[in-house]
Amino acid sequence: MARAGAYMVPIPAAGLQSRENVPRDTKLEVCLLIMRLTFAAFIMVWAVDKVIAPDHAQRVFSTYYFTELAASPLVIAGVVQIVIILAFAVGFMRFWTYGAMLVMHAVSTLSTWDKLLFPWDAGPRGLLFWAAVPVLGSILALFVLRDRDRLFSVDAARSR
DSSP: OEEETTEEEOOOTTOOOOGGGSOOOHHHHHHHHHHHHHHHHHHHHHHHHHHHOHHHHHHHHHHHSOOOOOHHHHHHHHHHHHHHHHHHHTTOSHHHHHHHHHHHHHHHHHTTHHHHHOGGGGOTTGGGGGGHHHHHHHHHHHHHTGGGOOTTOHHHHHTO
């Protein structure tokens, strides 16, 4: 076995395999597709919230991001997020969209740092903030494995 790109692959007599020629692992691809689509749905709820209920988004921002924003920038941010989420969901521009999704969720998760450090001080729902942590781990894993996320992916289809 030798290292080619980010993967350990066998060295055939003709030389190393490229990332695109790594043997397909259907089970892994199905799992990555499930992660991609469920994460897109998870984040889409919050992006749509900014568009259809900007007053709620304003309360969220003032509570967790310590800033007051008018409704219109939140609606614009929601629309931009929806476009990124849709591109992510179809596997388009994987480095950029998967990275953007990772950053969006990391910022969101880290903005609740006090609830993560002291969940019992946040009332009966304080433990729910911890649900974001394994989700963050899974989007990080999806970002790392983005080249293997080929099932129903625009980028994978374009590279064939």
